[in-house]
Amino acid sequence: MVAAEAAACGALPLSASHSGLAEVTDILRPALPPPLRDLLSFSRGPSAVEEIAERLVRWLSLDPAARHRARGALASVAHARFGWERVASGVVAAVEGRLAELPEPGASASALREGSG
Numbered sequence: 001m002v003a004a005e006a007a008a009c010g011a012l013p014l015s016a017s018h019s020g021l022a023e024v025t026d027i028l029r030p031a032l033p034p035p036l037r038d039l040l041s042f043s044r045g046p047s048a049v050e051e052i053a054e055r056l057v058r059w060l061s062l063d064p065a066a067r068h069r070a071r072g073a074l075a076s077v078a079h080a081r082f083g084w085e086r087v088a089s090g091v092v093a094a095v096e097g098r099l100a101e102l103p104e105p106g107a108s109a110s111a112l113r114e115g116s117g
């Protein structure tokens with residue numbers, strides 16, 4: 001949940017495109033405009049260091065207003081999907097057997113914000 005916690009705090013997350021990190025990134029990615037979406041993750045492998053450096057430079061080179069908007073959008077999605085209220089309501093729904101109310105793995109951020117995912 002490191003990427004979700006970073007986003008919720010207003011930090012710009014960058015994580016490996018692998019396992020649970022990739023799942024969180026897939027939920028956060030739609031919050032950003034298309035040109036910025038690839039800044040959230042890097043591929044594991046021989047070019048990982050170069051990818052990390054390139055993405056960090058791009059994040060830090062963004063116009064401050066664009067970076068601020070990205071932070072806000074990511075924080076909004078992180079709070080909506082991973083915030084305490086959302087997690088607690090999901091636990092209660094699961095305990096009560098209301099499984100249809102739980103989000104599908106990989107549900108889109110817009111569906112989650114609208115409460116339909």
